[in-house]
Amino acid sequence: MKVRTRLTLLFTFVTAMLMIFYGIAVYYSSSKARETSFYAQLRNEGVAKANLFFQSTLSEKEMHRLYKNNTKTINEVQVAIYDPEFNLIYHDDSKVDYVKEDPKMLSxxxxxxxxxxxxxxxxxxxxxxxxxxxxxxxTAAGYDQYGYNSINHLLTISIIAFISILILIYLAGIFLSKKALNPLSEMVEQIKRITAGKLQLRLKTTKEKDELNELAQNFNGMLERLENSFDAQKHFVSNISHELRTPLSAIITELELASEKEHTKEEYQETIRFALDDARNMVKLSNSLMDLAKASYDPNEISFSEIRLDEILLESYSKIIKENSEYKVSLNIDSEVEEPQLTLQGNEYLLQVAFNNLIDNACKYSPEHTCCIDVKTHASSLIISFTNTGIIISPEDLQHIFEPFYRSENSKEEKGYGIGLFLTEKIIHLHHAKIKVASENNKTVFMVIFDF
Structure with a gap:
């Protein structure tokens, strides 16, 4: 069932219930008013007949004749009068006694x-x-024919009006729901034209501050994010293809050359060594891509727990030194840094990946292969600095240093894929922290800032 039909039926049903409630209230109050009014009429008629019996010169027979003549044209009230000893002294028509009084009733x-x-x-x-x-x-008794006729007439009119109004309301509901939901129908038609190849299309919005316009704006925002995501994926896949093609082409070329003619044992070993180096580079690239994929998850899907930053830094420090014996890394934690300031909610694996990248980059691009890690507090922040000396980064390169697959002129002599810093920035932002870089006076410093 369409929303338009559901709204119309719901609107009609609610109106019908309200009208039924109103009709019952009117009918009940009118019925009670008729009843009260007729009781008053009976009282007046009884008192009038008693006055006529006791104070007029009319005989009882004449009063009986008057009663019978009236019953031929109207529903005359039947009156009976009893003395204090419960003896009947007058009755309009004792043969047709409506009330049938007994001593209990009279008492x-x-x-x-x-x-x-x-x-x-x-x-x-x-x-x-x-x-x-x-x-x-x-006692006085009678049938309120006029009152019952009026009530029945009111009931008939109410039923006819109820049915007529329901029909009109249903038709009005169809018209109003169609008019109210017409913008939604237009939005549906616009959405049907949006495909994976036409993500640049947008829904029409107005200056109205209603729910439909808000829906259109949010939907356009979602399309904007999807378009950016699609473009980023295309760019990402293109760069990955390029990066993977280089080591694969080198491996294929080396193996083809080795298979074309006989070589000495030393030459075969050298070919194998070159192929292994290219394969290891591919493994490093695939690991970096896996880490990048993990860091690109929805933050709600990444598990966070209570971690110690100093412990993660020590693990990164140990890992880098173990894998690269020529690297010189120092870790200095300021004495004013307290244990609670080093504790936060985070993902240990991802933070270790980020710190590994920063330490490795600092050592890699330092002529002495050195990296100095300083941990200190400032105001309400914990600042972790990764410093190296030697090659500085140009202002032009600093503007793009966190872009994926971007490599500066100074870094092209070293092996890498331009993923590390991009991945590091994503991980730091996932932990609601900031990362800054400064490169001047023969020194480059990456600062990771955690707010308390």
Missing amino acids: GILKNKEISFFINDLQAIGTVYTHNGKEYLV
């Missing part, structure tokens, strides 16, 4: 001064009438 009238009740469709009332110091009991 109740005398005790309560007035009672009212139903006899099937008839209403009846009993009241005390005082004449010459004596209390007489008067």
Whole structure:
């Protein structure tokens, strides 16, 4: 079922319930008002008949004749009068006695001064009438034909109006829902035209501050992120293909040359050594790409736990020294740094990858292969500095140093793929930290800043 139909039916149903509730309330209050009004009419008719009986010159027969003549044209009220000893002294028509009074009923009238009740469709009332110091009991009963006709007419009109209004509301609901959801239909048509090859298309937005315009703006924002992601993936795949092609081509060339003619044992060993170096480079590249993929996950999908930064730095320090015996790395932690300042929520593996890259880069591009790591606090931040001396980075290269696969002119003499710093920046940002670089006066410093 379409949203338009559901909204129309829901709107019609809610309106129907409200109208039914209103109709029941009106019918009930009108019925009670009729009942109260007719009781008052019965009381007045009983008192009038009693006045006529006690104070007029009309005989009882003449009053009976008057009653019977009235019953031919209207629903005349039937009245009976009893003396204090419960003896009947007057009745409009004793042969057709509506009330059928008994001593118990008459006692109740005398005790309560007035009672009212139903006899099937008839209403009846009993009241005390005082004449010459004596209390007489008067009962009056009758059928409120006019009142019931009015109530039935009201019910008929209400049912017809209810059905008519429901039909009109249903038609109005269809029109209004169609008009209200028309922008959604237009958005659906626009979305159908957006494909993987047409991510540059956008939904139309207006200056209105409504939910539909907000939806269109958020959807356009999602398309913007998807387009950037697709472009980044294309660029990423293109660079990966280029980087993988170089060592693969070298391996193939070396093996083809080795297979074309006989070589000495030393020449074969040299060919194998070259192929192994290229294979190891491919392994390093694939490991870097795997780390990059892990760092590119949704932050909600990466497990974080309580870690110590000094312990991770020591592990990175030990790992780099073990793998590269010519590297000289020093780690200095300021005495003012307290243990809580070194503890945070993070991913140990990813942070170690980031620190490994910074230490390796510092040693690699330093003529003395040295890296000095300093840990200190400043204001409400913990600052970890990775410093090397020697080759500085030009201002032009500093602007692109964290871009993927970018390599400066000074770094092309060393082996690498331009992934390390890009990966490091992503990891640092995942931990809500900042990374800065400064290169001047024969010294390059990478600073990682964690806020407390």
